[in-house]
Amino acid sequence: MTPTFLLIAGRTSRQGTSLNDSKFGAEYLEETRTLLLHAEDLKQLGLQSGQRIRVRSAWGDAEVIAQVDKRGELPRGVVFIAYGEVSSRLMGGDTHGTGMPDSKGIEVVIEPGPVAPGPPADDLNSSEQGS
């Protein structure tokens, strides 16, 4: 059975500083497409730090880079990503009558390899007009 993780999205210093430069810049995109995992969780999933992985919630999926939580911030079973287009992609549209979608504590599964179906993660950042 595929283990389920709880995803927390949040601010990081690097996300905050790099968005002042550009949301299309390499630093911002790298920061917001990196998923932090506990070292033991990474090991249990058979993944390597720096590996491309697929993270999937009930509402969407995205390709991200797995990164081990070197500072030891995360408890087992909790994964973290900086706020950005990918974290939004994994949120649902329902706000339970509050206006606020569940943005922290989202249940996700993690699999190796790139996202097979659907548009690429940077589709919304393309320069094309409309859709």
Added chain:
Amino acid sequence: MSTSAESLRVIENATCTFCGCVCDDMVLKVQGDRIVEAKNACVLGKAWFLNHHPENRPLATIEGKPVSLDEAVERAAQILVQARYPVVYGLSDTTCEAQRIAVAIADWIGACVDTTTSVCHGPSGMAFQGVGEVTCSLGEVKNRADLVIFWGCNPAESHPRHMTRYSTMPRGLFVPKGRKDRTVVLVDVRRTKTAPAADIFLAIKPRKDFEALWALRAIVKGMEVDERIEEETGLSMAQLKDLAQRMKSCKFGVLFFGMGLSMTRGKHLNVEAALALARDLNQFTKFYIKPMRGHGNVTGADNVVSWQTGYPFGVNLARGYPRFNPGEYTTADLLARGEADAALIIASDPLANFSQPAREHLRRIPYIALDPKETPTTRHATVAFTTAVYGINVAGTVYRMDDVPIRLRPALPSPYPSDEEVLRRIERRVRQLLGHPSSVHP
């Protein structure tokens, strides 16, 4: 382009509008069209000021093609008056003066008016209405607080000067030794960068904030709590009793809470539990509670929309009087349900920050975007305006996270108009199209 011949100008007491701390003690050095030094700024503030550079973007675009300001204003006004269920959204990164014009536009066209509060501390706004807020200023915290609790927030990364300027480090009137006179507690799922700055770190289980806060309320009142609370929340009975005792016995306690409460399952109920705990503690001591607000003038948006409509966000003006209903009139819902048929988006980026269904609908409808920088939202806008940056190019009023208004001292002129100027022009044209040429708004 700056040259060595250009003199260096110094702007004292400038204000950083990157986050809700709104630090107004910046000393900016300006050379030509660049800010070359930002003394007193934190890492986020330095990035805010030093990355500011003249944008090489057209003043306005329609469907991606450069147009004059007049053409863009005309198209924007036409979109807004022809819409049947428009929404005016954003507002947290602009001045109060621009915010009030945006509300006026919403009023003329019978739109929903909503701010980014609805996707950050909107649930907190609901909880304030249910419980009330025992509030204080950050100045009072600086001068009096001997117990500071951060719950579900990470000021070390999101508000880097909060601790050094206001809450934990500064020496105050009744805490003359500064940090040594205070006890600092962090309650969070993650052992964040804020943890080393705290005396006590309590690692709570994800999505168990309500349970822990409710248990604390019971302990504070002297009631028995089931020992299984540790299994439920990750916090032991000893930890909870110790925290409750510290809260009851401090002279001036304050709980700062972040989106760890408002964005997690339970949302406004989590915040209600925290507000009720702070209220209860005033039977024993002075205890206060404040949300950690993110954007530079999101607190101003709450204030302006409140004094103009009576409600802070998620307001519908279609019937000619305001109705407040989060979940119905909030933008994330209006878009995700496919209801809004046009939008006016000011200083925010819903195409990056909203859920997939909401983003997909936004891309299907005509919308107008005002932003100093290029974002996913401006790229896909039917009409996009490049505007000057508040605080750097534009004067005006913003509200710090503790509802203290602060006047901005801009450092540089901009080739682009302010949000206020663009919105005034749109409002004027909307009135003309609706047959109301005279304005009640100065």
